Amino acid sequence: MDVSRARSALRGWGGVATMAVLCALALAFVLLLPCTQRAPEKPERERAGRTVATGVQARADGCVDSEAHERTLAPSDADGPTIDAIRARTGAKRKLIVGVDQNSYRWGYRNPNTEGAQLEGFDIELVRRIAEDILGDREAVQFKAIPTSQRTRAIEKGRVDMVVRTMTINCDRLREVAFSAPYFKTGQQVLAPKSSPITGYDDSLAHKKVCTAATSTAHTKLAADRKEGRLPASTDISTTVPNQLDCLVRLQLGEVDAVVTDGALAASQAAQDPTVELKGKAFTTEYYGVAMKDDADDLVRRVNRILVDYRAHGWQKSYDDWLAATLGKDSSASKPPAPQYLRGS
Known part of the structure; x- marks a missing residue:
């Protein structure tokens, strides 16, 4: 598929959804209140699904993700x-x-x-x-x-x-x-261009830019694994989007190197674009x-x-x-x- 045809196809699937995050700077003399400690309540709630700290909360109430579907x-x-x-x-x-x-x-x-x-x-x-x-x-x-x-x-x-x-x-x-x-x-899998050297959820993601949907289980998993050393520290997971399909758009435009999402969804996206494929096996059960x-x-x-x-x-x-x-x-x-x-x- 040539670039013009690919971009034409993209417009049919909703285009690129982008996110912008604004952080207001505190007055210079308020040195003891850095803005990173002034997060408003709404974003804090939205972050709950994708911060590593939620794993501690899960253990506190007796819930384990692998057994959550039984509740x-x-x-x-x-x-x-x-x-x-x-x-x-x-x-x-x-x-x-x-x-x-x-x-x-x-x-x-x-x-x-x-x-x-x-x-x-x-x-x-x-x-x-x-x-x-x-x-x-x-x-x-x-x-x-x-x-x-x-x-x-x-x-x-x-x-x-x-x-x-x-x-x-x-x-x-x-x-x-x-x-x-x-x-x-289903389970999380990696989606990348067929020509990519990425082989799956492994060291081949080092120095690669990975896209996930905001608040998704994929983003939570990547953040936790990178912190614990199960994912290369150089893997860039900063790209998040409101809708998962927007990650495919970012991948097609060359803005990211790979997508991590449920294998069931990734397979459907690979069917939409024959230039990408699933890399490696599923690394979670969901x-x-x-x-x-x-x-x-x-x-x-x-x-x-x-x-x-x-x-x-x-x-x-x-x-x-x-x-x-x-x-x-x-x-x-x-x-x-x-x-x-x-x-x-």
């Missing part, structure tokens, strides 16, 4: 206040409001070949399954495109009923939102879950009951329809484990 409520058909409020919506507003992605190929993306560029993908199919169960209509959904960095905030602020957006279940997020049992298994408000117990239980049926009747077909082309026909590596319902209330 959910047992399935139930019972209605409750959250479900009742959704059903009480009238007219055109009687819909399930769901935060999704619209740029992740095969997961949640707009298909320009359909009328109105309809949203399609593996996550979108799951959303429709949930809407059909709760409202009796798989089309009764109001989709809201949510950036990677705003997923938990959208739930906490009540802008959506749930988020279904390739969202990894981990301890940091469990302190802010509730999750369903896992519906997909599980996607449906995220909901922390106190929406009835909705969490209902979604878990829906997932019991979905895993038995529907999951494999959805995988075949949407992901087999990018992840391969054998879905065994992507199937979530048997659910554990270890959250008491």
Whole structure:
């Protein structure tokens, strides 16, 4: 693919999303209050998902990331206040409001070949399954495109009923939102140009610039590993973006050397651009879950009951329809484990 064609293709996928960070300088005479100690409350909360210190917090409350996907409520058909409020919506507003992605190929993306560029993908199919169960209509959904960095905030602020957006279940997020049992298994991988000398998540990343999505599990992992010496100290992980797809754009423009993200997403991005490929094996194990408000117990239980049926009747077909082309026909590596319902209330 030549440069002009590549850049033309980029414009079709949303362009480069950039982030700017402004730090106001304190007055010169205020020498004892450096600006690095004056971080406002909102950025501190946004940083919680990507600072190494959160690992200590996770141990303090007994949560371990490798077991976080087990901290959910047992399935139930019972209605409750959250479900009742959704059903009480009238007219055109009687819909399930769901935060999704619209740029992740095969997961949640707009298909320009359909009328109105309809949203399609593996996550979108799951959303429709949930809407059909709760409202009796798989089309009764109001989709809201949510950036990677705003997923938990959208739930906490009540802008959506749930988020279904390739969202990894981990301890940091469990302190802010509730999750369903896992519906997909994946792991972090490296994406880089085919001609790159990068071989995977190893010393070949030394002196390389790596892009991740802000507040993502990928960025948290890189920051922790670099601090602990498991990643070369010279690896530049300063490039973060609101939406993960923007990392692919940065890579195509030559602004970064590699991308680290979930292998399931990286495979879809490699399908979009044949000049890049996955490098090395997955170096983490992660599980996607449906995220909901922390106190929406009835909705969490209902979604878990829906997932019991979905895993038995529907999951494999959805995988075949949407992901087999990018992840391969054998879905065994992507199937979530048997659910554990270890959250008491």
